[in-house]
Amino acid sequence: RLSGQQQEINNLIQRKIAVDEENARLKNEFSNLNQKFKDKSEELKDTEECAQKKEEQNRLVIKNLEEENKGLNTRCADLLNDLEKLRKQEVQWKTEKSGSDARIKNLETDLTDAREQMKELNSKCSNLSSQLAVKQEELSQKECDMTIAKKELQELQNLYRQNITHTAQQAELIQQLQALNTD
Secondary structure: OHHHHHHHHHHHHHHHHHHHHHHHHHHHHHHHHHHHHHHHHHHHHHHHHHHHHHHHHHHHHHHHHHHHHHHHHHHHHHHHHHHHHHHHHHHHHHHHHHHHHHHHHHHHHHHHHHHHHHHHHHHHHHHHHHHHHHHHHHHHHHHHHHHHHHHHHHHHHHHHHHHHHHHHHHHHHHHHHHHHHHO
16 A cells, blocks of 8 residues: 555656646746747837837828828919910910901001002102193293283383373374464
8 A cells, every 4th residue: 555655656746747847848938938928029019119100200291292282282273273364365365366467457458559549649640740741831831922922011001102192292283283273
């Protein structure tokens, strides 16, 4: 019986040694796992911090991009407004150009008409100049005729005066003769 108990104690001691070894192995494994857990926790913490920094950076980048996008949208709206104004201005300029072209065409027509009228007027002027030259020639001739007529009139007036004087002298002589005749 003692030998059986001794055997059982031996078995129990062996089991205890085996359990202690297993325990030591498990403790060692637990210590390793715990160290790995700490390392992983540290790594996770670093990763989370890094992720948080990245997220913050991304938020800043997104905020900057949104601001830039807002600015670009405003710029785009301004450019669209400018484009619309330029299109309206282009339509207005085309209308004005069309009006100007029509006015130019009318002015060119008027100029052509004026040139034609000027040709006609030049022709008339030339004819009138010729007629004037003829009339001046005629006038010169008439002036010459008038000068001759004036001379003739002057001579006639002189003759008339002489005739009147002569007639007066004759009348006076007749009176004297009658007076003598009476005597």
